[in-house]
Amino acid sequence: MRILLSTDLVGGVWDYAVTLAEGLVNRGVQVMLAAIGPEEQIDHSSVPLGVELVVSDFRLEWMPEPDLDLARAADWLRDTARHWDADILHLNQMAYAAHGFETPTIVVAHSDVISWFSETLGAAAPAEWSSYRESVRAGLIAADMVVTPSVYQSDLLRMHFGRPTDFVIYNAAAAPPAGGDTVRDGFVIAAGRAWDEAKGMEIIDEALIHLADSAPTAHLFGSTLGPMGERYHSERVRCHGKVPKGELGSWMNRASAFISPSRYEPFGLAPLEAALHRCPLILSDIGSFRELWSGCAVFFRSGDSRSLAERLVEIGQDPDGQALRAHAARERALTRYGMG
Template sequence: MEENKMKILMTTDTVGGVWTYSLELCKALSDHNIQVHLAAMGAWPTEEQEREASKLPNIVLYKSDYKLEWMQDPWEDLEKAHKWITSIYQTIHPDVVHFNNYAHIENFWSCPIITVYHSCVQTWWQAVKGTSAPSTWSRYTALVKDSLNASDMVVSPTNAILEKAVRVHEVKSPTEVIYNGREINFSEEVEKEDFILCMGRIWDEAKNLRVLSGIAKNLPWPVYIAGNNINPNTGKEVEIENVHFLGELSSEEAVNIMQRASIFASPTKYEPFGLAILEAAKAGCALALSDINTLTEVWSSAASFFDPENAEDTQEKILQLIEGKEYRKVMAKKACAQSEAYNLQKMGSEYAALYKRLIVSRKTDINQLTPSL
C-alpha cells in the first residue's frame, strides 16, 4: 500500500440513497488514511453531487451514465461498465474492491472483493407485492446471486435484510452487518412546527405514501411530502387533500425541512435501513414508522410503529403523536438518542477494520499457496 495509504475501488450510483451512503462512508474513511476511487453509474452526477464529492480530499471521482442492473434492458451497458471498472482496477491496483451494486467479478482480480447488499428487486417484490419477481427478472436475479457468491464478504446494513438476502439468493459467502452512519451539521437550533414530513415519490409502491390519501384529511396537522408528485406514466400531478408536495429537495433544503418538522412518518413496505429516517431522528423529529423487521431492528422502542397495510392503525399512531405533546417530545428525544448509535466514526472504523482483515487474510492465503524453495 503506497505510503501506508489504503486504496479502495468503490462503485456507487447517482440515482438513490447509495450516493449518500457512499459519500458518508468516504468521509468516514478519510480518518483511516484510506483513498477511495469512486466509480459512479446510473446517470451523470449532478452539479450538486460533483460539489459534494469534490469537498472530500480522499475521493477520486469517475463519472459515467451506464445503466444499473435493475434498469430497463441494461445488459449492453453492464458489459461496458464491466470493462470500464476493470480498466480502473488495472490502472490503480486497489487493495480492496467495494461494490455497491451487483457486477460480474473476475477471477484475475487479486484483491479482496466486498459487495454491500443494500437491496434488490427480488426482496423488494416479495415485500411489496407478496410474491417472487416474475421470470422477466430471472437474468437479473442470476447476476445478483453470482455477484454475492463471488465476493469475499457480503455486507448489509441490517440483520433483517441480510437474512432475506441469504435466503433468497442462497448466499454462501461470509457475511457481516455494518449499520449505516450519517453526520449532519445543523447550522442552528430551529423551532419545531406543527406538521408531518414524509419523503418519497407518491407513486412508489414500496414507500406506500398513498396510504396518506385515506387519512391525511382526518389529521389536524398538514402533511408535507418531499418528492415529486407527477406520475411518470401519465404525466399528471397527484393531488391529495391536506397533503403538500415539496418536489425534489437539495440536501440543504431537506435538512431545513426536517429541522422544522415535528413528526417524520414512513409508511414504507420495504426499507433495508432508512437513511432519511436516520436524518429525521438526528433533526429531532418524533418517528412514526412501519412495523417491519428492518425498522424495528434499527429503532426498537425509539419510534411509534404502525401496520403499513392498515390505514386506521396508521392514523391512530400518528394522532397519538400529534395530540400527546409530552409523548411526542419524549419520542423525539428517544429517536435522537438512538440515532447516535449510527454515526460515521463507527461505520468508518468497522469498514476500515473489515478491509484490513480481508487484506491480511488474502495475503495469508497466497503465502500458503506459494511453495517454499
Template sequence: MKILLTTDAVGEAWHCSVELLRAINLAAEFPVFATLATFGTPLSTDQMKVIEKLPNVEVVFGDYLPEWMTEAWRDVDEAGEWLSELAKSMQPDVVHLNGYSLAIHQFGAPVIVAAHWCVWTWWRAVHKCDPPPQWNEHRQRVRNGLLAAEAVVAPSQAMLDALERAHDLHADPRWLAKPRKAIAIACAKDGYRTGPKHPFIFTAGQLWDDATNLAALDEAAGELSWRVYAAGSYHAPGQDSLVLPKHIKLTGELPRIHLQQWLADADIFAAPFKYDPFGAAILEAAMSGCALVLGDIPSLREHWNGAAEFVDPDNPREIRDTLQNLIRTPAQRRRLANAALERALAFSPLRMARAYLKLYESVSRVKHSPAAVNGSHMPRVRMHGPSHAAVRHDHQPMTAGASRRSTVR
C-alpha cells in the same frame, strides 16, 4: 490503502458512499485513497461540490445503465470490463461494490458487495409475491455476485436475511463460508438541528416507489388535524401519467439545505414504509429531532425499536390513529424525538468507517503501518467525464436506449 468504490448517483448507496469517504481518513491510522466510480446519472454540480471537499478521492464516471434497470445487461457487461481495466491501472487493495453483478469480474483484489436493496427483496416486501419472469436474469446475476464476493455487507441483518431467502442461499456452502456483516448507514450531524418545531407531519423519499407507501399515508392524512407534507421525486422513471395525492402537500425535490430546514421544523416524521433496508431519510429525521412513525417491518424494528411508534403499513386506519394520538400528546412526541435522536447519534460515520476498515483489512490481507496523512501529497479530485456545466440535473435514470460510452478509456 487504495479502495475502488462504485455507486449510483441516487439513493442510499450514494448517501452511504459519501459518509464513508468523509469519515474514513479520520478513522484510519494510515492514509486511505479512494476512486469513486459512478454509473447511470452523472453527478450534479451540488454532488461534485460535496466530493471536492473530501480528501484523497477521485471520481470517474461510467456511462452505463445500472443493473436494477430492465434491459441493462449489455451495459452491465461492458461496465464490468471497464471497471476491470480501471482496477488494473489503479491496483486497489479492495474493490467495494454498491451492487451485485459486477462481482463476478476479475479485479486483482478482493471484492466486497454492499447490498442496499435488490429487486427480488423489494418485490416480495411490496407485492407479497415473486417478480414476473422478466426479472429472472436479474435474480441469477445478483445470486452469482453474492457468491463471487469475498464478503457481503448490508445496512441491517434483516436485509442479509431477506437476501438469503430471496436468492436461495441458505444451503450454499459458498455463502455460509463468507463474512456477512450488518453495518448500519451513518449520518454526520453537520447541518441538522432539532427545532423549534411546528405542527405538521413530514415525509421524504422516492415518492413514486410503492415501498414508500404514500397512498396509505395519503388516505390517513385526510382525517388528521395536522397537514402532511412530502418531499421527493413523484415522477417515476418512464411514467407517462401521474395520480397526485388528495391530501398530502408535495414540496417537490428539495436541495439538501432546504430538506434539512423542513426536517428541523417538522414535529413528526411519518414513514409507514413497506420496504427499506435501513432508512437514510428516517435517520436524517431522527437527527432533526422528529418523532418517528414507521412501518412495522424487520429492518426498521432492528434499528429503531424503542425509539419510534410502529404501524402496519397495510392499515391506513392504524396509521391515522397513531399519528392523531401523537398530535394530541406532546409529551409522547418529545419522548420519541429524544429517543430517536439518541439512537441516531449512535449511527456515527466514524463507527461505520471503522467497521468497513476492519473488513477491508481482513479481506485484503494487507497490513498498513500507521502514518501521518500529509495533505500536500494528496491527489486532488479529478472528474473523468462530463464537465460541471455538462452534468445533468434531472436525477432520472437513463433509458435502455441511452448512450453506452465510458468516459474513461
C-alpha cells in the same frame, strides 16, 4: 490504502457512498468514487474534498436488458481499479463481481428486486426477473465479502439468493451542528422516492383524507417521477421534489413528526437523518424499522392508512411522549448509527 468505491445515482446509494467516502478520507484512506449514471445528475458539490470522481453511464442490473451494460461496466471498473492501483473494490451493486476482478471485492447489498416483490407486493417476482436473480446470485457468490445494512436484509438475501451475509454493518450519517431544541410546528414530513411503490407514500395521502379537517399539513420531499416513467400523484400531500440536504434538515428541525410508510426498506437513511434532527418518528411496522428503532418511534400497521391516521391523532395528544421518543431516537442515532 486505496479504495475504489462504486455508486449509482438512484435512491440513497449516492448519499451512502459520499458519506462513506468522506469518513474514509478523514481516516487517511485514499478514495476514488466510480459513479455509474448520467453525469448531469451528479451533485458535484456533495463530493467530499479529497475524493477523486470518475463517471460513466451504464444500465444498472435492475434495468431492462442490462446484460451488455453489466459487462461493459465491469470492464470499466476493472480497468479503473487496475490503473488507479486500488487495494479494494467496494461495489454498491451486486452483479458486477461475477465478471471477475483481480482486486478483492466487497459487495454491499443495499436492496434487491426479488425482496422488493416479496415485501412490497407479498408475491414472488415474475418469471421475467429470473435473469436478474441469476446475475445477482452469481455476483454475490463471486464476491470476497458481502455486507448488508440490517439483519432484516441479510435474512432476505439468504432466503432469495442462498448467499449468507459476512457482516451486517448499519448505515451511518453525520450529526447536524449542535443546537438547542426548536419549536415544533404542526406539520408532518416524509422523504424518499415517492414513485417507488415500496415507499408507500400513498398511505400518507389516504390517512390525511381519513382525518379530513383535523389532518395536519404534510410535506413530501423527493422525486415523484421514476426512471422508467413511474409517477406519484397526491391529493393532500404537498410535494416539494428533491431539495438540498440542508433545506430538508431545516424542515426536519421544525416538523412535529417524520413519517416513513415503507413496505420494504432495508435500512432507511431518511428516518436516521430525521432522528439526528430530533424529529419524532412515525414508522411502518416492518422488520428493519423494528430492528433499528424499536423503543424510540411510533409504529403503525404497514400499508394501513387508518392505522397511520390513528397514530397521528395519538401523537397530537401526547407531545411529551413524542419529545421523549425523539430524544431516545437521537441518542440511538448518535451511538449506533453515528459517524464517530
